[in-house]
Structures are given as structure tokens and as C-alpha cells.
Amino acid sequence: MSDELIRIAEQDGIAIITLNRPAKRNALTLAMYERLGEYFAAPPPSVRVAILTAAGEHFCAGGDLGEHQEKNPIDVLHTSRRRQAIFDRIQYSGIPLVAVLKGAVLGGGLELALTAHVRVAEATAWFQLPEAAHGLFMGCGSTVRLGRILGPDRMAEMMLTRRIYNAGEAVGLGLAHYGVAADAGLAKARELAVTIAANTTTANWFITNALPRIDSMASADGLFAESLAIGLIQSDPETRRRMEDFMQKRKK
CATH class of the missing domain: 3.90.226.10 (2-enoyl-CoA Hydratase; Chain A, domain 1)
Known part of the structure; x- marks a missing residue:
């Protein structure tokens, strides 16, 4: 049903x-x-x-x-x-x-x-x-x-x-x-x-999960959580590949 x-x-x-x-x-x-x-x-x-x-x-x-x-x-x-x-x-x-x-x-x-x-x-x-x-x-x-x-x-x-x-x-x-x-x-x-x-799945995950939680944190805690998020996102292999592709295009 x-x-x-x-x-x-x-x-x-x-x-x-x-x-x-x-x-x-x-x-x-x-x-x-x-x-x-x-x-x-x-x-x-x-x-x-x-x-x-x-x-x-x-x-x-x-x-x-x-x-x-x-x-x-x-x-x-x-x-x-x-x-x-x-x-x-x-x-x-x-x-x-x-x-x-x-x-x-x-x-x-x-x-x-x-x-x-x-x-x-x-x-x-x-x-x-x-x-x-x-x-x-x-x-x-x-x-x-x-x-x-x-x-x-x-x-x-x-x-x-x-x-x-x-x-x-x-x-x-x-x-x-x-x-x-x-x-x-x-x-x-x-x-x-x-x-x-078209975004990476890791970025989408953090956008949908981190932002609403950071909103309910104290400012200092939210800033710390933001730093953790960017650190984890940038360690994602897909993120690294996209960044490398972007930088290669800028060098050409």
C-alpha cells in the first residue's frame, strides 16, 4: 500500500x-x-x-x-x-x-x-x-x-x-x-x-549535514567544525582530481 x-x-x-x-x-x-x-x-x-x-x-x-x-x-x-x-x-x-x-x-x-x-x-x-x-x-x-x-x-x-x-x-x-x-x-x-x-558527493554531504549543525553551535565551535569540514573535503580523491584538473587548465 x-x-x-x-x-x-x-x-x-x-x-x-x-x-x-x-x-x-x-x-x-x-x-x-x-x-x-x-x-x-x-x-x-x-x-x-x-x-x-x-x-x-x-x-x-x-x-x-x-x-x-x-x-x-x-x-x-x-x-x-x-x-x-x-x-x-x-x-x-x-x-x-x-x-x-x-x-x-x-x-x-x-x-x-x-x-x-x-x-x-x-x-x-x-x-x-x-x-x-x-x-x-x-x-x-x-x-x-x-x-x-x-x-x-x-x-x-x-x-x-x-x-x-x-x-x-x-x-x-x-x-x-x-x-x-x-x-x-x-x-x-x-x-x-x-x-x-555535478558537485562532488563529499561536498554535497558536508553542505547538507554540516551547515545546519554549525548553525546551532556557538561561533567558536562552528568555526572549528568548518575547518574540520574543509580538511576532510580536500582529502577526498575526487576533490584532489578536480583541483588538479582546474590548476592544469590555468597553467595552459
């Missing part, structure tokens, strides 16, 4: 991961969370970049609320921790992820989008955190991810008022990095994926 709701295809080192529940605006079921977690726990070695997209008109309307009913507080806590672990797995898998955002990007759908390292918003995209209307709170890590982008003050206002941001506003705020016309998101994502895939 989960394989039907999450479609995965690969071509030329780029994986296309498609949320495939359009009749429900791609609301995430427990099986869909788990399938995403399984894939990013052990992505195929041939994959250098992944694109996350969705079938139908909407990216994702969040978690399936029908699965939130009749749970005690401890069960809810464990479910939240499990989803946080899955989203961390997506963000830190070492595979750069480009998300194509369109239509509804709501609640848990926005939380999922924020695990992507590059986000492309089509003109139809709209962003909202509607949890408070249902008596809910964020539970997949966006108090950290979105809090870093918006700051706690703006995020609180977004949650309290259930404010909707359109695609243009989202790009301005940093919820998305690129704004494109309707139906142009996948083409832009492919273009970006080709550029990202």
Missing part, C-alpha cells in the same frame, strides 16, 4: 519521489511517513540528488487527521518523535533534496517541505500552519526548521492567525528559494538537480 502512495523512479542519478494521494491533497498517512523514512535510510548508491514532488494539484495538506484520533499523550509523544526522526533522516541522508511545491503546502506538508535543501514554489502554492484550529501543535520538527527561517515571533503569528502566504511571499520569507510559473516546478527542479549532481 505504501509503495502505491509513494512513487519512486530514478534516471541518470536523480531520484523522483512523488507523493501519490491526490484525492486527499497528498495528506500523509503513517505508511507514507514510513516509506519516506525507509528510502532515505538507505538511498541507492547511484542516486546523487532527489526531487520531491506530488501528484495532482497540491503538494501536501499535512498529516492525515484521521490517524490522530483516540491517542493518549504518550502515544502522541512517541509518534511525534518517530516523525521527527524520519524527517531528520530525510534532511541528513547526504542526498540533496529539491522539493517542488504547488497548491496546498499546509502544516505537516510544510514541515516535510522544510526537510528539502532547495525548494521551488510554483505560482499556485500557498503556505499555512492551520494546526491551532484543530487544537494541535507542530510535531515533525518545524519549530526548529521553520523557526530558524521565520524566527519565533513571525512563526507564532503565522500559527495563531493561520495566515496564508502565497508563493511570492514565501520566496521573500525563505520558505521557498525559487518561484516559477504553474506547472514549471519539475522542470526547474530537474535543472537544479543536474547542477547539484
